[in-house]
Amino acid sequence: MGAFHARICVLAACLLMASQASGYSMEQMCAQWSGEGYIGNPSSCRAWGYCRGQQLIAWNTCPDDLIFNAQTGRCSDPATTICSTSATQTCAAATSPMYVANPLNCTEYCYCDGLGGLSYGDCGEGGVYQASTKSCVWGPACPQDTICRFMPSNIFVGDPENCGSYYNCVNGYGTSTKCADNLYYNAANGLCQSTNPCNSDNNNGNSGQFTVGETNEIICNSTNFKEAPFIYKTSTTTAESYKYVSDFTTCYGYYYCPDVNEVGVWNQCPTGTQFDPKKGKCVSPAAYACPYNRCGNVESTFMAQLNTECKSYTICSSGLTGSCPTTSPYYDEVHNLCTSGKLDYAICKSA
Ligand SMILES: *[C@@H]1O[C@H](CO)[C@@H](O)[C@H](O)[C@H]1NC(C)=O
Numbered sequence: 001m002g003a004f005h006a007r008i009c010v011l012a013a014c015l016l017m018a019s020q021a022s023g024y025s026m027e028q029m030c031a032q033w034s035g036e037g038y039i040g041n042p043s044s045c046r047a048w049g050y051c052r053g054q055q056l057i058a059w060n061t062c063p064d065d066l067i068f069n070a071q072t073g074r075c076s077d078p079a080t081t082i083c084s085t086s087a088t089q090t091c092a093a094a095t096s097p098m099y100v101a102n103p104l105n106c107t108e109y110c111y112c113d114g115l116g117g118l119s120y121g122d123c124g125e126g127g128v129y130q131a132s133t134k135s136c137v138w139g140p141a142c143p144q145d146t147i148c149r150f151m152p153s154n155i156f157v158g159d160p161e162n163c164g165s166y167y168n169c170v171n172g173y174g175t176s177t178k179c180a181d182n183l184y185y186n187a188a189n190g191l192c193q194s195t196n197p198c199n200s201d202n203n204n205g206n207s208g209q210f211t212v213g214e215t216n217e218i219i220c221n222s223t224n225f226k227e228a229p230f231i232y233k234t235s236t237t238t239a240e241s242y243k244y245v246s247d248f249t250t251c252y253g254y255y256y257c258p259d260v261n262e263v264g265v266w267n268q269c270p271t272g273t274q275f276d277p278k279k280g281k282c283v284s285p286a287a288y289a290c291p292y293n294r295c296g297n298v299e300s301t302f303m304a305q306l307n308t309e310c311k312s313y314t315i316c317s318s319g320l321t322g323s324c325p326t327t328s329p330y331y332d333e334v335h336n337l338c339t340s341g342k343l344d345y346a347i348c349k350s351a
Contacts, residue, residue, distance in 0.1 A: 024042060024147055024160060025042070026039060026041055026042075026049035026051075026056045026059065026150075027055075027056045028147075028160055029049075029051070029147050029150060029151060029157075030049070030051035030052075030054055030055055030056045031054050031055075031158075031160075031187065032054075032147060032157040032158035032159070032160055032187045033051055033054065033151065033155065033157045033158075033187070034054065034187060034188055034189050034190035035051070035152075035155055035190070036050075036051060036052045036053075037050070037051060037073055037152055038050055038051075038068075038070070038073035038152070039051055039070055039150050039151050039152070040068050040069075040070030040084060040149070040150035040151070041059065041068070041150070042084075042085065042149075042150055043085065044061070044085060045067050045068060045083035045084050045085045045086060045089065046061050046062045046065075046066065046067055046068055046075075046083075047059065047060070047061045047062070047068065048060060048061075048062070048068045048070075048073075048075075054187065054188060062075035063075065065078050065093075066078065067081040067082075067083050067089075067093075069081050070084065070149070070150045070151055070152065070172065071151075071152060071153040071171055071172050072152075072153075073152055078093035079093050079094065079095045080095075082100055084103060084149055084150065084172075085103050086103065087100050087101070087102050087103060087104075087110040087112075087118060088118060090110075090112060091110060091112035091113070091116065091117065091118035092116050093116075094112040094114055094116075095114060096114045097111070097112060097113055097114040098111075098112050098114070099111055099112075099134050100112060100131065101129050101131040101144055102120065102129070106123075106128040106129055106139075106142035106144075106145065107122060107123050107124075107127060107128060107129070108120050108121065108122055108123070108129065109121045109123065109129040109131075109134075109136075123136035124136070126138055126139055127139065128140075128141070128142050128143065129142075129143075130143040130144070131143070131144045132144070132171075132173055143173065144172065144173065146159075146167055146169075146173070146174030146176075147160060147167070147169075147174065148167055148169035148170075148172055148173055148174035149172050149173075149174075151169050152169070153169060153170055153171050153172070154169070154170060155169050156168055156169070156177075156185075156190050157169060157174075157187070158185055158187030159176060159185075161268070161271065162176075162208065162211060162212065162268075163184075163197070163198035163208045164178075164179070164184040164185055164196060164197070164198050164208035165177065165178050165179075165185055165208070165211055166178075166179075166185040166187070176212070178211060179192035180192065182194065184196045184197060184198065184208060185197075196208060209249060209250060209253075210247060210249075210250065210253050210266045210268070211266070212266065212267055212268060213265060213266065213267075214265070214266040215263050215264065215265055215266070216255060216263070216264045216266065217263055217264075219245055219247070219255045219257070219264035220243075220245060220255065220257035220258075220259070220260060220261055220262050220263070220264045221260075221261060222260055222261065224245045224246075224257075225243060225245065225257055225259075225260040225261070226260075227245075227277075228243035228244060228245045228257070228277065228280060229243070229278060229279060229280045230243070230280075231243060231244065231280055241258075241259055242256060242257060242258050242259065243257050243280060244256060244257070244275070244277075244280040244281075245257050245264060245277070246275060246277040247266060249292060250268075250292055250293065250296050250297075251274040251275065251285070251290035251292045251293060251294055251296050251297065252268050252269045252273070252274050252275055252282075252296050252297035253266055253267070253268050253269075253275065254266070254267060254268075254269070254275040254277070254280075255267075268297065269282035269297060270282060271297060271298075271299065272284075272285075272297070272298055272299065273285070273297070274288060274290050274294075274296075274297060274298070275288075275290075276288035284334070285298055285303065285333070285347070286304070286333055286334050286345035286346065286347045286348075287345065287346050287347075288346055288347070289306050289307075289346050289347045289349070290306075291306060294306070294314065294347075295314060295316035295319075298316075300316060300333065300336070301315070301316060301317070301336070302314065302315060302316065302322065302331065302333065302336065303316060303333055304331050304333045304345075304347050304348065305321065306347065307350055309330065309342070309343075309348055309349075309350060310330045310331050310332070310333070310343050310345070310347065310348035311323060311324070311329050311330060311331070312331070313331040313333065324338030324339075325338060327340065328340045330342060330343050330348070332345075333345075333347070
């Protein structure tokens with residue numbers, strides 16, 4: 001199990017890093033929760049918000065030096081409450097020795113000496129710190145890095161990366177869960193239902209067609225495997241035996257193939273990136289002309305259309321086609337503007 005995760009980490013670890021620390025806004029967290037109550041603010045461990053009806057309706061900061069405990073929804077004593085956004089702050093207030101996760105880097109953990117100081121430990125390449133067990137485990141994902149970290153204990157919330165799935169939040173940790181076969185989670189009422197609430201008017205994010213970890217028996221067949229590029233670790237020139245193969249359905253999903261004809265395991269690119277099957281990597285969407293729905297997994301209102309030299313774009317909310325004014329006919333999706341000069345992105349070149 002460890003070895004498997006260590007390998008899949010090569011692609012995922014570096015890329016996921018970027019999306020991990022930044023996290024979600026309080027608005028995005030409230031949108032995933034059908035309940036009502038306090039949540040933590042990911043940008044400061046003293047600040048909180050209040051959700052009702054999937055909206056953020058109030059926010060403020062704890063008085064004095066108190067730290068907001070998102071799991072209990074209370075402003076609490078800094079000497080005994082972990083600051084979820086700063087290990088330095090936790091250790092400065094800690095009155096007895098303890099280990100805490102480094103919120104900025106999951107490869108590391110921190111040791112508070114109980115006298116106000118701290119030192120850093122390192123989980124090594126491919127390792128991540130699991131705060132619930134106070135130990136290093138294999139990646140690729142950071143165990144404490146779900147929206148549950150800032151939300152009350154014992155609730156269900158939608159998975160913002162994976163519409164139709166949900167998390168069971170307990171003490172700041174999220175267990176990713178799926179509804180029964182052919183059912184989808186609806187974040188508005190917290191229930192599983194037979195119609196897919198994710199397909200209605202929003203093409204962004206994961207469309208729910210696949211779930212992370214989903215397996216496929218035939219995707220790693222000899223044709224697909226042969227066509228996928230070799231994977232090299234940055235420090236070596238020796239090709240790995242595994243490869244990454246497109247899911248041939250979405251722009252952001254790929255299968256990890258341990259070897260030819262073995263079972264493939266689905267995973268998705270970090271938000272804002274798409275899978276380039278020729279490179280076996282997640283890249284900027286403009287750098288690869290993906291033939292599937294280009295609105296998936298990006299937080300963009302418009303996405304340029306294939307084989308139009310970027311003269312047409314898709315309006316992601318509706319799927320309709322739009323075009324720039326004739327004076328500046330090219331749509332630059334990286335900068336989200338219409339321009340008069342021809343664009344050099346891969347997506348703007350004719351096939
Ligand atoms: C995280 O910590 C590890 C170990 O100290 C270090 O090698 C790596 O560069 C750090 N990553 C970031 C993004 O700072």
